[in-house]
Amino acid sequence: MFLQHLPLAPWAERTGAGLRLTLLSDTPDLDEVHARFLLDNEETWLPLARTADMGRFACFEATIPWCPTGPTTRYCFRVLRGGAPHWLAATGMQRRVPNEAHHFRIAREPLVPAWAQQQLIYQIFPDRFARGPDAPRERPPHAFGYDKAPVHALEWGAPLDVKPAWSAFYGGDLAGIGERLGHLQALGVTTVYLTPVFSSGSNHRYDTEDYDHVDAGLGGDAALVALSQQLHASGMRLVLDAVLNHTGANHPWFNRFAQHEQPGAWQSPDSRWHGWYARDAHGHPVYWKGHQSLPVLDYAHPEVLDAFIRGRHSVLRRWLQPPVSADGWRLDAVHMLGEGPGAGNNAAMLRAMREAVRDENPEAILVGEHFSEASSWLQGDQEDAAMNYWGFTLPLWQWLAGVDFGGRAAPIATADLAAWLGESRAVVPHEVALAQWNALDSHDTQRLFTVLGSDEAVHGVALALQFGYPGVPCIYYGDEVGLEGGNDPDNRRCVDWSGASWRGGILERVKQFAAWRRDRAELREGACITLAHGDDWIAFARVNATAVTLLVANRGDAAEVLVPIDALPFDIARWVSPSGHTWTSDGRAIRLTLSARDAAWLWSVAA
Template sequence: MLNAWHQPVPPFVVKQGQRLDITLWLQGDELPERVFLRAEPDNEEWLLVMKAQRHEGMRRYQASLTLNEGEPTRRYCFKLLWADSQQWFGPQGWSPTPPGQLAQFAVDEPDHGPEWVADQLFYQIFPDRFASSGGEHGIQSGSYRHHAAGAEVIRRDWQHPLEDRHAASTFYGGDLDGISAKLPYLQQLGVTALYLNPIFTAPSVHKYDTEDYYQVDPHFGGNAALQRLRVSTHKVGMKLVLDGVFNHTGDSHPWFDRHRQGENGACHHPDSPYRGWFNFYPDGRALDWKGNASLPKLNFAEPQVAEAIYRGEGSVVRHWLRPPYSIDGWRLDVVHMLGENGGATGNLNHLAGIYQAVKQENPQAYVLGEHFGDARRWLHAGVEDAAMNYMGFALPVRAFLAGLDVAYHPVRLDAAGCAQWMDGYRAGLPHGRQLIQFNQLDSHDTARFLTLLQGNAARMQMAAVWLLSWIGVPCLYYGDEIGLDGGNDPFCRKPFPWDVGDWDRPLLALFQRMAALRKQSVALRRGGCQVLYASGETLVFVRLYQQEQVLVALQRDGSGQAQLPHNPLLARGPWRRVEGRGELSETAGGLRLQLAEESATVWRCEG
């Protein structure tokens, strides 16, 4: 049997001036006669001979790859030759044929992604449901009619149970000043960055039906409250990302104006200057987002739409990146659907325009796309820095721990299948991009993870450890850390229970410990990620950077054990358990792990 080890991080990949020194480790009885580093530095195949050195029962192969200006992404794999056969090695292991270009190891040098993101712990807030300042700007029952719901808006007391009826018209009074007041709580949790669901003026509670892109909703405190929040977040060094809804507007936006609040909205005036900004059927109905008439879809075939959203000097995208708000990034709602003439035609071109506009205002701003499906087309195209990582993290974790798929249908997935899913999805993404993919257990669009687990506290703790140790930037959905439950929308949007007697204190303490560990550990924030063992109920992976290694073991059902042979990814010790109750012993052949049922254990070795 032949084993191979490589990760696209130091000490396996080391920059030396204008070259990358790349190392592959092999161990086995039938070592190859020759090993090549295969790369395409000028879009043509190069096979670079790798020099071999013996080292403690293994063999180390090294070669250098020259860095070319204007070509930041270096993709490579390894070719092994015997007298009458060959094998290839890439991120997904062995193959008898060359890995496809987008399934090879990849390193961005220089890495043009925002440098700060990988070090963060994000926290997602649905503004109406997190905290209320009690200010006079708070909405009151009957303040206005929510036309999409056909009812007057409703104001509830914070403790009132959330109901399904008129959910989009029901408000609890959360606002931006309430968020500002709770920053000390978030700091104690370990949060360093905020992602807010939409805050701009809109009639619904969710605000995805934008009425004015240039005004923060007055019931959230208006633009002045956003300025106050920015002052407060800057004081504590906390980043802020806002939700940009540019695929569609609300039907009360002046450009559309279904409810005749103005004089020239597109809905009722075929000669409106905004008529071409939307698409209309012959019967006069506007094309909307997924059958929601209150969300008419913008038509980016009309140049003025692109001018208003991102291209113009005073466009929406640019406006909020500038002082006094100076937000740190945009989360782009249903980004893959945006396009021309009622569909997604021209999608990549317009997203490239949005991306360019953002980077012109702030090269370090974060551009995050929402995708429930495969986001790699957009990531490889370079039109976003990262995706909400449903496909690469949330869905496989849900399948493994909760036994449910994206549609909440039952699914059986063992550890090997889960590892294959997660590793296969990220294979070919440059390491720097993997570090900033947006990992969540749940969000405003899904049932709460604790509910999917049917209240299983042990598995929720497993999920917490997994979230804060897997490659990518973690984000907590408000309330997850204290055990807030809830089914699909609207019940995943309950008010945060500020009575500490309602909190799961052990879960909160675990999140705090893992957040502190991640802050201390370069390996967890910026290191490589390698699954070392995946079988049945047991999944073990290591995060590594330079001489630091963090070992994470997840045991789903029953007690389990794993034998990890010595290899270049595992230090000879000493290993220190920093979380959980599993046992690790060092043997002549490697590491032996003993794991308890429904547990997550973390060990750390700093060489």
């Protein structure tokens, strides 16, 4: 017996009366069919009625009431046949009641701005992307981080062989980004995400010294206004990086190096900002992961809340307002933010952020940075999405490269990959899964192309999954041309705009995959079904109400694979392979020939 339900229309439809559910079964003679759902955290049961068949499937339907508390209504299905119960949850069929974390979940109203699921994100580390006509700008001779350090002005692309690396600048700026928008548009990029741009002493700018102004080395406030206007005029969007957990040690509020006129929290208990920073049991400042350049803020202080979240011109609100009118925020280390020296009352802080941002702009998004599982922040009342390290990037690395982000040996079997990805999708609402930022790497990791030994074939498999799997592809600048990079700071190299070092095959592959994703709605909005897997290959289907795309990814040697398609909710009369693969089908399965380190695409064609 087989059961199927997808958490999108027409199988799950929002109505005024509640959530209308359709369950499909290849077995019509079922003794009982029930939906189990939660109202105020208490289980409730409702029988489903048999309705008109849908192709080869028997259909059962019921409308369950919306849960009056919590952002989502959670549900699963139980059928009884021959005295044996069978359950269906977001993780698939089971013989026992599913863990409630794995129930389907849908909200009465959309949780995520619709545009957020349609994007192709491009992450830029501004100092290393491109120089504008006025760059490089002269900087002060010294910067302040862990300590006072000399500033190094380097030629574009020169080796980074100076210490400390954080005070080495190549002179990339915001005007340089504007001059290269044609490159991004040719890729199909629709949203630019900038790592921090506010005034700081370092090249990474996660040690903010002034949240009210853009770093002069990037061109200042006017440059961000100009870039935002240029992006919006081109139909693109802008997401900024919010560093709210900590400031830089040289921020006037902390003033560790006595560079500012008024005494800061470091210098005096009488400072007006003394209570703004978290302290340990001995009264000493707390630093982010022990880095003494990054003192942690204390959100138990009402003025901190006002400065960053609640105030009419708080940091979160101000940069969403004209003339910059940013379209959202990526929230740095936000899971660590809170009251006191730890993440106390963190969820309340995130809810306050969501409320403030939505009040300022109902279409603005909040994307959290989480290297570990982020599901508790992604239930519809806090973040819209996360940088999907846990649910995409890490399992992909372990499956293709056999290592984790720390370079430790961590190979996984394909069955474990399927289970990991399936559980990661199941624990968040479907519309949130569609908005997750799926990156191959970032400024905080080695570049995957380097980890893979510069193997373009295996990297091509990774790209196929990045563009074919649920979520929004997030390209780290230079990945599209095969930019290499080891651990920080080597992962932040300058782009070679001469093109001499570019990997043209990677560039064309990115453009092709981006075009397919743009043209196929199911790749942006569809549910995901894991159809089958072998030792070294895995097959997914992306499905909406009218179309299907199949993606079969192979990390191993050449193979002939058989992919059953019985789990698809409707029959497909005709398939084509845009990737040029040879295939045959008997209507119940597809037989494919895969080359070594290969990815095959097939999609349905309307009759």
